[in-house]
Amino acid sequence: MIDTFVQLIFALPLMVMVMNFGVTLMLRFGAESTFLVKNYALQPRVSVLLPCFNEGEHVFHTIQSILSSDYPMEKVEVIAVDDCSADDTFEWIEQAARRWKNVRAFRNPVNSGKHQTLSHALSHSSGEILICIDSDCIFDSRAIAELTACFVDETIGAVGGRVGISNAQENVLTQCQTVVYYYSFQIMKMLQNWTRNVICISGCLFAVRREHFEAIEEQVKHRNWFGVGVRDGEDRYMTHLLLLKGLKTYINIDAQCWTAAPNNFRQLFMQQLRWRRSGLRDLFWTLRKFGDNLDVLHPLTVVNLLIPGALQVLWPAMCIYGLASGWLAEHLLQDMQLYFGIWVVVGLLYNLYVRWHNPEQKVNPLLVGALGMWFIADSFVITLVALCTFDVGEWGTRGTSEKKV
Missing domain, CATH: 3.90.550.10 (Spore Coat Polysaccharide Biosynthesis Protein SpsA; Chain A)
Known part of the structure; x- marks a missing residue:
């Protein structure tokens, strides 16, 4: 039972991505009201x-x-x-x-x-x-x-x-x-x-x-x-x-x-x-102002505000559990192969589209497979660091200034 639950949690980001991709693709090309x-x-x-x-x-x-x-x-x-x-x-x-x-x-x-x-x-x-x-x-x-x-x-x-x-x-x-x-x-x-x-x-x-x-x-x-x-x-x-x-x-x-x-x-x-x-x-501000968000925003918007952030918070916890229980060691290679393959397919489809629309944005589909590997580490490490550094903020990649307020 627990093993099935863990598999579901690890599959959730992929399921959300596939569902989101399918719905938004239909709206992108099939709904004028978009x-x-x-x-x-x-x-x-x-x-x-x-x-x-x-x-x-x-x-x-x-x-x-x-x-x-x-x-x-x-x-x-x-x-x-x-x-x-x-x-x-x-x-x-x-x-x-x-x-x-x-x-x-x-x-x-x-x-x-x-x-x-x-x-x-x-x-x-x-x-x-x-x-x-x-x-x-x-x-x-x-x-x-x-x-x-x-x-x-x-x-x-x-x-x-x-x-x-x-x-x-x-x-x-x-x-x-x-x-x-x-x-x-x-x-x-x-x-x-x-x-x-x-x-x-x-x-x-x-x-x-x-x-x-x-x-x-x-x-x-x-x-x-x-x-x-x-x-x-x-x-x-x-x-x-x-x-x-x-x-x-x-x-x-x-x-x-x-x-x-x-x-x-x-x-x-x-x-x-x-x-x-x-x-x-x-995410935390949405939870704090949940009533206001529910009153004003479209229901799908509220879902979109909550689900991705919740998955980001849940992912590191599940990775830690997977490491401690040995579940991750057993399934890691298989999951990495799956993620790699999916992103290569995404890269191929992407290249087919941009070939006709934005050829300067073409990429190597095999290299895109590396993106899936990055997301596995990204979602674990970066989320943990982010949760511990909410009181830190700079101009991103542009370095720092000696003067602060």
């Missing part, structure tokens, strides 16, 4: 809020891509705020401000984190629509127009875009992440789009109505974990706050930006750890 009707005649004034930290010259190219957008430039401003970088980031945004009149450069007095830096940028902005981004993102020329076109629906509070990987072919790590990013935006979020309850709009490309951002600004600035300020995961938290206000959220997959994926294990670990902390904090 997608908003857009109005490209809408051209509100846009403020791009660009928090920067240890980004160097790349932030200049980010600004350049924004100002090369297919959108009236007299209606676009870029508010770039450096968070006391240890490199020459501020010099690059000052150079951009000298070159383009609609770019303004500021610097925090002390290192404060992305959430505080966004607030600083907000105070200098004037746009009706605010686009919060990461400083390493490169905009597609249609990104701004695609985001603003979605605000024709007055109930929409925030709109996100699709994030592509710019260094897809660099090594096995970047290839694996290319598949994950593509699946996340093209397939996984389609169920959330259908309910208009996207639970996490990526901080790479996050468009929000000004009045709604101003309404949640103080909560974002003062978020804490038992009195200790929280610096990471502001995108998920902002999305959830907007949902609890009864607003709709949406991902427009035609609005695209590009980012470089971590190309070494240290950076990948830090990225995944940051995301895991954010997701688990959101």
